[in-house]
Amino acid sequence: MRIEEDGDRVSASRQHLVFAYYVTGHGFGHATRVVEKTEEYEFNLGHDVHVVSAAPDFVFTSEVQSPRLFIRKVLLDCGAVQADALTVDRLASLEKYSETAVAPRASILATEIEWLNSIKADLVVSDVVPVACRAAADAGIRSVCVTNFSWDFIYAEYVMVAGNHHRSIVWQSPISEIPNGVLRLNFDGCHLGEMGIGGLLQGHRCNDIQAFLKRAKFVLPFKIAEDYSHCEFLIRLPGYCPMPAFRDVIDVPLVVRRLHKSRKEVRKELGIGEDVKLVIFNFGGQPAGWKLKEEYLPSGWLCLVCGASDKDELPPNFLRLAKDVYTPDLIAASDCMLGKIGYGTVSEALAFKLPFVFVRRDYFNEEPFLRNMLEYYQGGVEMIRRDLLTGHWLPYLERAISLKPCYEGGIDGGEVAARILQDTAIGKNYASDKFSGARRLRDAIVLGYQLQRAPGRDVCIPDWYANAENELGLRTGLPTIEMNDDSSLMNSCTEDFDILHGDVQGLSDTMNFLKSLVKLDAAYDSGKDTEKRKIRERVAAAGLFNWEEEIFVARAPGRLDVMGGIADYSGSLVLQMPIREACHVAVQRNHPSKQRLWKHAQARQHAKGQGPTPVLQIVSYGSELSNRGPTFDMDLSDFMDGDQPMSYEKAKKYFCPRSITKVGSICCRVDPGFNDRISALSAQDVLNFMSMVSSAVPEGKGVSSSASVEVASMSAIAAAHGLNISPRDLALLCQKVENHIVGAPCGVMDQMTSACGETNKLLAMICQPAEVVGHVEIPGHIRFWGIDSGIRHSVGGADYGSVRIGTFMGRKMIKSMAAAVLSRSLPSSNGISHYELEEEGGELLEAEASLDYLCNLAPHRYEALYAKMLPESMLGETFLERYADHNDSVTVIDHKRSYGVRANARHPIYENFRVKAFKALLTSAASDEQLTSLGELLYQCHYSYSDCGLGSDGTDRLVQLVQEMQHNKVSKFEDGTLYGAKITGGGSGGTVCVIGRNCLRSSQQILEHGLAFLISGLCSFTRHPIHCAGVVTGYLVLKIQIQQRYKGATGYLPLVIEGSSPGAGKFGYLRIRRRFPPKQSVVSLQSNYN
CATH class of the missing domain: 3.40.50.2000 (Glycogen Phosphorylase B;)
Incomplete structure (x- = not known):
């Protein structure tokens, strides 16, 4: 079926059709499922099939031998490049894709268009080569995609990890001008067309959209999503990933090759x-x-x-x-x-x-x-x-x-897809309605934001996958500090457990965690659990604990970075709030003779020919949602190198290949120095560890999910051993785990807040290295919120590390400049003479020549003496030739990479000053000027992050929404509600911290001034629930409006974090024993777990 230039369709002959079938170069699975569809519809009906693939010929010819099968060996995409048999090299995959499909794109399109016309193709089918859809459109031929995933989704995380400097591999900004109410969209040097703004945005003003697009630095994917948008519809196979590039979808059964022999x-x-x-x-x-x-x-x-x-x-x-x-x-x-x-x-x-x-x-x-x-x-x-x-x-x-596999669905997907493709080729329209350019653009906009965040759970999630998430029934809820008059939950906990030490402190999430331990009985006792499909983590945890023995429970919250952020590693004062969401860890020690090991752990011990030896077994709830295994186990002897604990280097090598079990392995990445404290225990005290981890701290949001796991795990292990470690020392040990074993070059504020924080207070700490100087009470008229941008944050990413390296480069240069003046060896440069420098006095220069922390340099000194002398950036190789080392033990300079220096060095110097001012303002008299000044400091911090290259489109958009709310007429008339916002933590996405007035407001007043969505119709993709607490206040409605406006612009409904809870030190630990332990005669399901 060819499309004529005037848009009229000319029906092809049903008797003889020509199909061009493009098959991705990624794995044999795509080729084998193509064989089934090819055999089913083309050859049996006398059609010609031209397969375009780099797969070996035998994949097709071993099953289908026909003169109507034509194989053309061409590689038009590369899939994922493997670093080894079990790991994708994400950066290499992007570079290979660029080399294969981006650089030669113009010639690829020209060749494919000419070839499609030469064979007189009636339909182009793609599984799932992006450029095939574009080539078909340019050749005037209909196209359909058949797949369970698309490459835009697959590459999304790769781009996030690669960092901003690799984004051009996958997308570019296609927006040029919006003149006279007409939007022009550019793709590959061509424009998609000129569409009236009214038709595109359904009535929204052109000026609003133009300003939005420019302020948000809006980017749209190209080469992949835009290519996919040219296909008529998607034939979607079971087991599919989120694919927001396709709006029209037809689901088919499994495509399975037929059996030839019994x-x-x-x-x-x-x-x-x-x-x-x-x-x-x-x-x-x-x-x-x-x-x-x-x-x-x-x-x-x-x-x-x-x-x-x-x-x-x-x-x-x-x-x-x-x-x-x-x-x-x-x-x-x-x-x-x-x-x-x-x-x-x-x-x-x-x-x-x-x-x-x-x-x-x-x-x-x-x-x-x-x-x-x-x-x-x-x-x-x-x-x-x-x-x-x-x-x-x-x-x-x-x-x-x-096992008894129970799949009862259809397996005739090849036949079903064949009929759909044949009907499409002869002119039938399966699409719900004709795609307009505007609708394709809306899809691309949603996808543009999807590409900037790690794969989420809010776009086209399969029903069976959603069911799998809903079955995670042992998740802890959010804590409620005030239990009011309802003590039923507390009574239930005390009925189930004797609390031998500690206090739940009225925290509902802790009570829910204890209840989740009780619910394990149902899985432990096979007679009680009638659930047909059992979640693996529940099965694994069912027999984890010996209910006749004591269990130790620790709790550690995440944190909201109010002020300080990345300046922590430069010695800044920071202000951090422990949030409501927390991680709970339950630990039990058992003698090896009483151990209940999983079968694979038993087999491992049996293979060693030894008696029972100490083993660590961990179950982590919810880990599957982040693509990690729910369990981890290891022999405790693996921690040892001879008679000594293994070194950091060996520990990192041991755990790095196990990134897939990150949460579980973090729990046992105990700092080797911690073993020194355990070494005082007698040999017979070395016992098995059983641990269960359940965290409500959202991962990848920049609120210290990993720190909460580390602090809670180490707190529970220390309590189980009777070790009294101060919260500060425990936090420092956890930071060593992050720096030297996990390999994330973070500062210490995350672990310190999780360990030392207090409810409704900001932890004030000078990071030199970790001196808590107090807890600042949050005034009653002020409130902080965190709003998730949906863009995944990672301190292990390239951008955070490069900014840190640039900062330490700047410190080294400043020290060198000061030392050179003292030794009379610095040449005049940038208009600053030796005389001018020497006038500042020898004592200050001596201090600056031995500067341990960049934040100890005052802003006026920096501006007067060093700012103009620092380069904007410097190549790693050049820096090392001049300065030998940047003196940061947790990062390594790449010789071939250029690092920003001036902006990165400037940020912590000014941030330290801003944090001090913020702290002072919090304790000043309540006034509008106080709130306005506090908000301004947040804004300044946010834009300083952007100068360092740690901003993101999503976080910029949220900050802009707060500014719009702050300055609108309603807010000014009613003395304001929101006053400032900033990106938090390591930047490059994650959560935005918002400051506002903690006041009630009439919901009717706010709803009268409700804000319309900037781009309508984008919300249909998401299922993420609105997280809000308790009573509907005026601000809550305002908050929902920010959520909805962000969702309207991005297709993502952000999580809102609010409230506070105690750190691990204030919580202490619980020592509990089950009051009515279940019968131990029942064979544990745990013994069957692998």
Whole structure:
């Protein structure tokens, strides 16, 4: 079906159609599902199919042999570049995509358009090559995408990690001018068209939109999302990712290759009896140097190995399969499969009801959705990477064959998709209505913001994935400090547990956590739990604790960075508020003789030929939502290097490959110095650790989720050992974990606030290195909120680290300048003479020549002497040649990278001054001038972050919304409500801190002046709930308006953080024992967990 220039469609002949089928270069799964659709509709009906793919020919020709199949070997995208068999190299993936698809884009388009016209294609089908859709549109041919994921979503996190300097690889700003009410959008040097603003934005004023776009530094994706927007619709396969680039969607069943032979026939050909257990090893790209060994398989098992090299020698119980073997028949003839998750493996495992033992991969962003679908239908067993490589397969294989996969959905997706594609090719319109340019633009706008945040949960989430989230029933709620007259929850806790030490302090989240421990009984006692589909974390935790023994519970909150932020590592004064949301950790110590280990941990000990040895086992609730395994375990002896605790370097190497279990491993990344305190314990006191982690601190929002896990974990471990560590010392130990083992170059304020904070007070701390100077009471008329931008924050990212490096470069240069003046060796430059410098006095210069913290330099000294002499930026190699080192132990200078110096050095010097002024203003008399001045200091801090390169479009937009609210007529008439806002923490996204008046306001008055959405129709993507507390006040309505306006502009409804709670030090710890422990005779579900 070709599209003529006048827009009229000319129907193709049903008897003979020509399909151009573009297949991505990412993995064989795409090619194999194309085969099923190709065989179904094209050849049986006499149509021609031209497959454009870099996949080997045998993938297509081994099953389909027809003169109407034409294979054209072309690589038009690159997928994900693997650093090793289990990890994606995210930066290399972006660079490879740029090299493959971006740089030669013009020639690719010209070639594809010419080729499509030459074969007289009636329909272009893409799985899921972006440029194919654009080429089809330019050639005047309809196109349809068929996929379970799209590359814009996959690359989103990669761009976030790569940092701002790599954004051009994936997107550019396509906005040029908005003259006379007409919007011109540029893509690839062409414009999408001139659309009337009224049609695009449904009545909103052109001037408002133009100002919004410019202020927000609006960016739209190009090359990927815009390409996808040219297709008619998406045929969406089960296990799909969020794909906001497509508005019109048709869902189809699983696309599965058909069976050619029965299980009995296959086994007979292989000479394998029904009494032999058969596992098919479907694991492409095996780790270098790794070899399969005979002892990996239990007795009575055989393994069929796919893709093994002819050069590899296999043990006698491993059988090499030919490279072109038809794997569906072999999969259906096996008892289970072992491999990596992909669409092909998951779909065939579900279709043939075959248990699938899988190994999780790092940064394969489509994997979580496929994995959740697999586990939802009880078809998956996760194997720890370490156990795969060391051959401890037995417990996983035994667990797999005990499963009863229950997928009952359709598996005729190939037939269904074939009919849809054929009908589309002959002229049928499956789209809900014709796409207008405006509607495509709205999709692209939403996607533009999606690309700037890590993959979220608010855009087109599959029902089974949403169900999986809802089943996380053991989540702690938000704390409520005042319990009012309702003490039922407290009474329930005391009925279930004897609290031998400590006090829940009326915190509802702590009470809910204790109730969650009680709920484990239902999973522990198989007679009580009738739930068909059990969440893995619940199963793993069911038998974790011995209910007859004591359990230690610690709590640590996240924090809101009110003032100070990244100036902490430069020695600034900071003001931090502990938030309501907190992490709870329960720890129990058991003697190895009483241990209840998971089966794979038992197998590991058995393989060592030793008796029971101490083991650490951790369950982390909610970890699957961030693509991490819910469990972690290790032998405690792994912490030791001979008779001494392992070094930081070895600890980092031990945990780094386990990034997929980050929350769990953080809990046991105990600072090696901590072991010095434990070394005083006698050898017989070295016991098993069982730990359960449940955190309500939102991750990736810049509110110290990792610090709360660290502080709560170390507090619980210390309490279980009877160690009395001061909150300050505990925070410093946790910072060492972040810096030297996790590898995040953060300051200490996160851990200090989580450990030392107090309710409704700002922790005041001078970070030199960590001196708490008091707690500033938040005045009753002032309130702080945090609003999440939806853009994922990470202090481990490249931008934060580069700003820190630039700051330390600036300090080194300032010290060098001061020292040079003292030694009379500094040449005159920038108009500053030796005389002018020397006039300032020798004592100040001596102090500045030995400057330990940049914040000890006063702003006037910086401006008078050093500001003009610092370069804007400097290449790492140049700096090292001149200064040798930047004297920061937690960052490393890249020789080839340029670092900002002047703005990065200036920020902490002025931030320290702003924080001191803020602290003084908080204690001054209440007035409008006080609130206005406090707000102005927040604004100044925000724009200073932007000067350092740590801003983001989302946080800028939120700050702008606060400014608009502050200066609107209603706010001025009623003495104002909001006064300032700033980006927080490490910047580059995350949460915005807002300051405002803590007052009641009539909701009717505010609703009369409700603010319309800037861009309507963008809200339909999100499902994120509004987080608000208690009574509807005037400000609450105002807050919702900010949420809704941000949602209207971005498609993302931000989380609002408000309220405060005590730090770990003030909370202390709970020592509890179950009053009515469950019967221990029931076989624990935990023993079956792997």
